Amino acid sequence: MPxxxxxxxxxxxxxxxxRGIGRSIAITLARAGAKVVLNSRTASQLxxxxxxxRSIGGQALCFPADxxxxxxxxxxxxxxxxxxxxxxxxxxxxxxxxxxPLLEQTEQEWDRVMDVNLKSVFLCTQAAGRYMxxxxxxxxxxxxxxxxxxxxxxxxxxxxxxxxxxxFTKSVxxxxxxxxxxxxxxxxxxxxxxLVDQFIQKxxxxxxxxxxxxxxxxxxxxxxxxxLFLASDLASYMVGEHVIIDGGLTIP
Amino acid sequence: xxxxxxxxxxTGAARGIGEAIAYRFIxxxxxxxxxxxxxxxxxxxxxxxxxxxxECLLAVGNIVDRNFVQSMVDNTIKTFGDLDIMVNNAAITxxxxxxxxxxxQWNEVIDVNLTGTFNCLQAAAIYMRGKGKGxxxxxxxxxxxxxxxxxxxxxxxGGVVAMTRTAxxxxxxKNVTCNCISPGTIWTDMLKAVPEQALERLRSGIPLGxxxxxxxxxxxxVFLASDEASYITGQTINCDGGSFxx
Numbered sequence: 001m002p003x004x005x006x007x008x009x010x011x012x013x014x015x016x017x018x019r020g021i022g023r024s025i026a027i028t029l030a031r032a033g034a035k036v037v038l039n040s041r042t043a044s045q046l047x048x049x050x051x052x053x054r055s056i057g058g059q060a061l062c063f064p065a066d067x068x069x070x071x072x073x074x075x076x077x078x079x080x081x082x083x084x085x086x087x088x089x090x091x092x093x094x095x096x097x098x099x100x101p102l103l104e105q106t107e108q109e110w111d112r113v114m115d116v117n118l119k120s121v122f123l124c125t126q127a128a129g130r131y132m133x134x135x136x137x138x139x140x141x142x143x144x145x146x147x148x149x150x151x152x153x154x155x156x157x158x159x160x161x162x163x164x165x166x167x168f169t170k171s172v173x174x175x176x177x178x179x180x181x182x183x184x185x186x187x188x189x190x191x192x193x194x195l196v197d198q199f200i201q202k203x204x205x206x207x208x209x210x211x212x213x214x215x216x217x218x219x220x221x222x223x224x225x226x227x228l229f230l231a232s233d234l235a236s237y238m239v240g241e242h243v244i245i246d247g248g249l250t251i252p
Numbered sequence: 253x254x255x256x257x258x259x260x261x262x263t264g265a266a267r268g269i270g271e272a273i274a275y276r277f278i279x280x281x282x283x284x285x286x287x288x289x290x291x292x293x294x295x296x297x298x299x300x301x302x303x304x305x306x307e308c309l310l311a312v313g314n315i316v317d318r319n320f321v322q323s324m325v326d327n328t329i330k331t332f333g334d335l336d337i338m339v340n341n342a343a344i345t346x347x348x349x350x351x352x353x354x355x356x357q358w359n360e361v362i363d364v365n366l367t368g369t370f371n372c373l374q375a376a377a378i379y380m381r382g383k384g385k386g387x388x389x390x391x392x393x394x395x396x397x398x399x400x401x402x403x404x405x406x407x408x409x410g411g412v413v414a415m416t417r418t419a420x421x422x423x424x425x426k427n428v429t430c431n432c433i434s435p436g437t438i439w440t441d442m443l444k445a446v447p448e449q450a451l452e453r454l455r456s457g458i459p460l461g462x463x464x465x466x467x468x469x470x471x472x473x474v475f476l477a478s479d480e481a482s483y484i485t486g487q488t489i490n491c492d493g494g495s496f497x498x
Contacts, residue, residue: 002253174459215424237465
């Protein structure tokens with residue numbers, strides 16, 4: 001019998017779910033049967049994601065909040081548990097960047113990148129982990145980046161934060177596997193989203209495409225596919241992996 | 253069904269991880285050429301595939317033999333009309349500590365695990381780049397990080413990773429992807445030969461606290477073989493219960 005990933009009865013929290021990769025992840029998990037709790041700062045974008053989820057028969061709940069703030073994060077996880085009856089999957093996807101020559105980078109920009117990309121992962125993982133450890137089940141997927149492994153100029157804060165996400169993933173993975181919580185990371189390369197245009201603002205899309213062996217950007221859905229796999233029990237033996245999906249961009 | 257209408261070759265399909273991959277591919281709708289040197293064991297897999305209602309072709313032979321490999325690829329294309337997925341899983345061990353390893357032990361492992369993999373990789377790649385689509389999955393091992401008593405095996409498995417990366421870079425523009433699975437300690441016949449005391453030591457080094465099931469590797473192989481993984485290439489993905497997070 002073919003194996004279909006069935007997340008019926010599972011509740012997933014996705015941060016940065018208002019657009020791009022996060023939206024695609026939310027829709028993909030919902031299509032597999034999960035009830036999804038959608039978070040980002042912008043309520044209107046979340047509503048759009050929720051509409052798409054409902055249009056395919058899924059259940060979605062919007063929780064607009066800044067996940068760099070502990071109380072909000074705790075409330076987010078609490079809402080998932082009280083409104084949807086559990087918390088089984090957490091996708092830490094919210095991220096930002098402030099690409100700039102290092103000498104021009106302000107401390108405020110640095111802190112913001114670290115807060116959104118790294119601290120939020122800590123806060124969300126800890127808050128969700130309290131439920132997951134208790135129920136002895138959980139899947140946490142952190143969105144890292146090829147930028148967490150390979151450097152490029154004028155984006156030091158982003159690279160530092162994403163490298164942090166990778167080692168955070170591995171450390172927590174070893175710590176929590178005894179609670180039956182799988183923690184893994186996914187590292188996209190160039191994906192056709194708004195963020196990629198920020199990243200390549202200095203060059204053209206054509207120049208970037210030339211550097212990708214597969215000669216195209218990823219579709220957000222292609223990233224969502226591996227997240228779905230890692231969110232399922234099919235990946236139970238995967239612990240602390242950083243799965244890179246970049247069309248060959250950063251093959252070492 | 254994730255592999256409906258796809259045609260695959262799985263080497264080392266008579267037992268262990270290769271056998272598990274074969275069954276999962278069949279379950280997902282693929283037609284599969286099963287390759288192994290052990291005819292008797294392969295016939296048992298064949299029987300089980302038929303019981304499942306699946307379609308398969310047997311290729312009994314040694315992947316070190318380039319003529320055999322080419323005829324396997326040709327027969328697959330002739331029988332099933334295509335080749336979409338090549339799984340290079342066949343491998344052997346000839347364990348010995350470095351100062352006691354014979355030249356023969358070294359050569360046998362390198363022949364099968366590296367040269368054999370190259371033969372299959374090349375034959376499949378030539379066809380796939382011609383048609384502008386395909387995916388190749390090599391099977392390495394966490395022994396590639398270094399494993400006492402397995403100098404030959406770990407060297408071959410490190411080589412498989414390097415071949416994966418190079419092939420991925422060369423083939424990407426032809427829309428052919430190439431990835432590698434690096435299983436940790438999986439409960440197979442290969443492992444059943446290890447003494448109990450050593451097994452216990454191995455088990456205690458796995459954060460998940462248990463050996464992997466061949467099926468868990470097969471699930472990953474299905475994902476990588478499917479169109480869902482179309483943007484992943486050149487990657488080596490560990491499936492090891494957290495043993496090596498490198």
